[in-house]
Amino acid sequence: MATGRTHRPATRSRGIPEATVARLPLYLRALTALSERSVPTVSSEELAAAAGVNSAKLRKDFSYLGSYGTRGVGYDVEYLVYQISRELGLTQDWPVVIVGIGNLGAALANYGGFASRGFRVAALIDADPAMTGKPVAGIPVQHADALEDIVRDNGVSIGVIATPAGAAQQVCDRLVGAGVTSILNFAPTMLTVPDGVDVRKVDLSIELQILAFHEQRKAGEDAAADDDAAPAPAAVKGAAAAAAAAAAMDEADPKGTDGEAPAVMPA
Amino acid sequence: MATGRTHRPATRSRGIPEATVARLPLYLRALTALSERSVPTVSSEELAAAAGVNSAKLRKDFSYLGSYGTRGVGYDVEYLVYQISRELGLTQDWPVVIVGIGNLGAALANYGGFASRGFRVAALIDADPAMTGKPVAGIPVQHADALEDIVRDNGVSIGVIATPAGAAQQVCDRLVGAGVTSILNFAPTMLTVPDGVDVRKVDLSIELQILAFHEQRKAGEDAAADDDAAPAPAAVKGAAAAAAAAAAMDEADPKGTDGEAPAVMPA
DNA sequence: GACTGTGAAAAGTTTCACAGCT
DNA sequence: AGCTGTGAAACTTTTCACAGTC
Numbered sequence: 378m379a380t381g382r383t384h385r386p387a388t389r390s391r392g393i394p395e396a397t398v399a400r401l402p403l404y405l406r407a408l409t410a411l412s413e414r415s416v417p418t419v420s421s422e423e424l425a426a427a428a429g430v431n432s433a434k435l436r437k438d439f440s441y442l443g444s445y446g447t448r449g450v451g452y453d454v455e456y457l458v459y460q461i462s463r464e465l466g467l468t469q470d471w472p473v474v475i476v477g478i479g480n481l482g483a484a485l486a487n488y489g490g491f492a493s494r495g496f497r498v499a500a501l502i503d504a505d506p507a508m509t510g511k512p513v514a515g516i517p518v519q520h521a522d523a524l525e526d527i528v529r530d531n532g533v534s535i536g537v538i539a540t541p542a543g544a545a546q547q548v549c550d551r552l553v554g555a556g557v558t559s560i561l562n563f564a565p566t567m568l569t570v571p572d573g574v575d576v577r578k579v580d581l582s583i584e585l586q587i588l589a590f591h592e593q594r595k596a597g598e599d600a601a602a603d604d605d606a607a608p609a610p611a612a613v614k615g616a617a618a619a620a621a622a623a624a625a626m627d628e629a630d631p632k633g634t635d636g637e638a639p640a641v642m643p644a
Numbered sequence: 645m646a647t648g649r650t651h652r653p654a655t656r657s658r659g660i661p662e663a664t665v666a667r668l669p670l671y672l673r674a675l676t677a678l679s680e681r682s683v684p685t686v687s688s689e690e691l692a693a694a695a696g697v698n699s700a701k702l703r704k705d706f707s708y709l710g711s712y713g714t715r716g717v718g719y720d721v722e723y724l725v726y727q728i729s730r731e732l733g734l735t736q737d738w739p740v741v742i743v744g745i746g747n748l749g750a751a752l753a754n755y756g757g758f759a760s761r762g763f764r765v766a767a768l769i770d771a772d773p774a775m776t777g778k779p780v781a782g783i784p785v786q787h788a789d790a791l792e793d794i795v796r797d798n799g800v801s802i803g804v805i806a807t808p809a810g811a812a813q814q815v816c817d818r819l820v821g822a823g824v825t826s827i828l829n830f831a832p833t834m835l836t837v838p839d840g841v842d843v844r845k846v847d848l849s850i851e852l853q854i855l856a857f858h859e860q861r862k863a864g865e866d867a868a869a870d871d872d873a874a875p876a877p878a879a880v881k882g883a884a885a886a887a888a889a890a891a892a893m894d895e896a897d898p899k900g901t902d903g904e905a906p907a908v909m910p911a
Numbered sequence: 912g913a914c915t916g917t918g919a920a921a922a923g924t925t926t927c928a929c930a931g932c933t
Numbered sequence: 934a935g936c937t938g939t940g941a942a943a944c945t946t947t948t949c950a951c952a953g954t955c
Contacts, residue, residue, distance in 0.1 A: 396924060402853040406832065420936065429834040432936095433926055440938055448932040448937045465853050466860030473852075484751035490832070490849035496856075534859055535852070558862060559855040561848075565673065565757070567696040575858045577851050582757035584844050585740070585802070586669040586732050588826040589763075591842045592801055593733030595825060663946055687914065699914095700948055707916055715915045716955040 393464070397438040403428045404435065405461045411454050420451040472499035472531045474557075476548050477540030478508055478518050481563055485539055486514035499531040504544070524548075528555035535559045542566040549576075660731070664705040668728050670695045671702065675725045687718040739766035739798045741824075743815050744807030745775055745785050748830055752806055753781035766798040771811070791815075795822035802826045809833040816843075 407427035411419055421439075425432040439445060439452070445460055446452045462468055475482050478501050486501055501513055504521040511518050519527060527533070536552040538545050538560060545564035552560065559575045562568055565583075568576050674694035678686055688706075692699040706712060706719070712727050713719045729735055740763050742749050753768055768780055771788040778785050786794060794800070803819040805812050805827060812831035819827065826842045829835055832850075835843050 394923075398857050399850070399854055401857070402847075402850040405853070407834075422936085427834070431926080433928095434924090436937065437925080437939080444938070446937050449935050450933070451936070464857070466856040467853065469860075471856055471859070480751040480754040484747040485848070487747040488848060490852065496852055534863075535855055559859045561851055561855060567674075567694070573862070575855060577855055579846060579848065579851055580669075581752065581755060581846065583666075583669040584828055584846055585757065585763055586672070586734065587666055588802055588828060588842060588844055589733040589738055590665050590668070590731070592738070592826045593736075595840070596801075661946070689914085698948080700950090701946090703915065704917080704947080711916070713915050714955065715953070716913050718914065 393441045397441055398465075400428070400430065400434075400438055401461050401465055403430070404438070405458065405465065405467075408454055408458045408461065412458055416454055418447075418451045418453055421446070424452065467495050471496050471535050472533045473497065473535045473537060474500045474502055474524075474527060474531075474533050474552075475537045475539060476502045476521070476524070476552070477538060477544070477564075478503040478513055479539065479541075482537075482539035483513050485537060485563075486516065496535070499533055500527045502527065504540075521548075524551050525555040528552065528557055533557060535561070537561045537563070538568075539563045660708045664708055665732075667695070667697065667701075667705055668732055670697070671705070672725065672728045672732065672734075675721055675728065678721050679725055683721055685714075685718045685720055688713070691719065734762045738763050738802050739800045740764065740802045740804060741767045741769055741791075741794060741798075741800050741819075742804045742806060743769045743788070743791070743819070744805060744811070744831075745770040745780055746806065746808070749804075749806035750780050752804060752830075753783065763802070766800055767794045769794065771807075788815075791818050792822040795819065795824055800824060802828070804828045804830070805835075806830045 404424065407424055408419070410427070411424075421432040421436045425435040428435065436446075439457075442460055442464055445457055459468075473496050475485055475498060478486065482501070482503070486498060490496070498514070498516060501516050501518045502521055502524055503509070503518050506520060508518045509520045528536070533555075534557055536549075536557040536559070538548055538552075540548055542564045543566075545562065545566050546568060549560060549562070549568045549570065553570055553574055558573060560568065560570070560577070562576055562578045563580075565580050568578075570576055671691065674691055675686070677694070678691075688699040688703045692702040695702065703713075706724075709727055709731055712724055726735075742752055742765060745753065745768050749768070749770070753765060757763070765781070765783060768783050768785045769788055769791055770776070770785050773787060775785045776787045795803070800822075801824055803816075803824040803826070805815055805819075807815055809831045810833075812829065812833050813835060816827060816829070816835045816837065820837055820841055825840060827835065827837070827844070829843055829845045830847075832847050835845075837843055
């Protein structure tokens with residue numbers, strides 16, 4: 378992150394704000410829906426409504442990409458779809474490996490977003506020998522031993538980690554060692570990676586906890602002063618219990634820290 | 645979002661920045677790990693490292709909660725765990741319903757974070773009659789017809805939507821109608837909700853697209869000027885294809901709009 | 912001496928409002 | 934007349950750096 382790698386040959390004017398990049402997929406989705414309905418042009422106001430942002434923000438965002446609109450008219454849907462796709466790097470297809478084919482990994486493999494074009498699921502990898510060869514979403518699971526070969530043979534640069542928390546760092550290290558430079562981490566743990574490797578994290582328990590925070594706020598609108606349920610002096614002990622609850626989320630799988638067969642399957 | 649509902653009775657000094665709230669679960673996780681190892685106190689530096697942020701940010705974040713540290717010493721782990729848990733509303737337990745027991749919904753039901761305490765999976769709901777009664781993660785799936793009753797009977801205020809995109813808004817409306825005021829949305833679609841209802845969105849395809857953006861940047865270090873693969877004039881057509889890829893992600897399930905039995909379970 | 916808590920500066924993001932093109 | 938593109942203002946978040954406390 379702190380890499381001073383902003384060499385930029387000053388060709389155009391690069392350097393799109395991170396906040397804007399995070400919204401481009403949103404716009405792309407809205408645009409694609411319009412494209413499918415053969416809508417030829419769209420105004421910033423309409424598109425913004427469809428994407429759930431306000432129009433000033435959208436126009437500002439697009440201004441970082443260039444001037445792709447027409448004043449008095451709006452944006453050409455197809456053209457904008459192309460420009461955003463290109464900006465996001467979706468005009469090429471990215472082979473992706475998913476490591477950890479437990480419940481979540483299997484769901485991801487089946488997820489339309491992964492199976493469809495743009496991102497191609499190049500391989501599914503799991504440490505459990507019992508899984509090896511088993512097809513999930515039509516793709517046979519391969520054993521973790523082959524991880525490095527798979528990554529190299531397929532030129533994979535994006536890896537998805539869906540293992541239990543305990544295995545994530547090790548898997549990450551091996552992915553990176555084999556040449557992966559972008560990681561989407563579903564394991565609820567912090568990954569340490571060398572400079573130049575990107576990690577994005579999707580954390581289900583965190584999202585829920587943020588919701589709980591706001592939910593609590595709504596409930597406590599009047600009961601401002603006191604907690605009702607919290608025992609004041611013995612609190613610290615009760616705290617540990619409550620926290621354990623939140624902490625239990627630290628395992629994608631309730632038990633095993635090893636990459637071993639998750640006890641998740643009901644059998 | 646534009647609700648001017650900042651009534652705040654000025655009792656203490658409320659109003660924790662959103663960015664801080666989003667990090668509290670991270671700290672909580674790191675703290676709980678320390679608690680389990682019976683570490684009594686921790687410095688901002690150590691905790692920050694464990695949570696993957698810098699120490700100044702962490703101290704600033706904690707300063708919004710109050711002064712829970714001791715200068716020259718650090719923070720009492722148990723105490724801080726309690727304070728953060730309380731702040732997040734995790735000292736009470738939240739009944740949650742998951743709607744849409746396809747691949748993703750099943751994975752969520754099995755996910756440690758949902759099944760563990762703090763958040764209790766009160767019910768699993770699916771529109772497919774074939775699913776009704778089937779146990780997933782030990783909980784029998786109930787039919788969508790009963791949604792309103794389930795929400796009311798269990799006092800559910802948090803709902804998780806894991807349906808295909810096409811069903812999400814309708815499910816959302818029904819949840820909200822029945823009294824749910826916080827929604828975690830996994831369907832890749834924008835939800836419209838009345839004021840006072842919170843929506844958080846987890847979108848797998850968006851995260852991948854953001855990774856692709858950065859990945860592309862790394863690759864294109866020298867090839868600054870031209871795209872190599874992009875056909876310039878015929879581009880707009882190729883664009884549509886690439887975009888279709890991204891758009892295909894708009895369905896949580898590749899095919900069926902119904903919540904048919906997921907291929908997730910190996911058995 | 913070690914470490915927190917916090918003002919103040921810097922950086923990043925959003926919103927406003929309007930000039931400028933079609 | 935309608936709508937984009939963008940400077941400038943407002944707001945939020947991060948970082949700095951150090952006074953204050955143990």
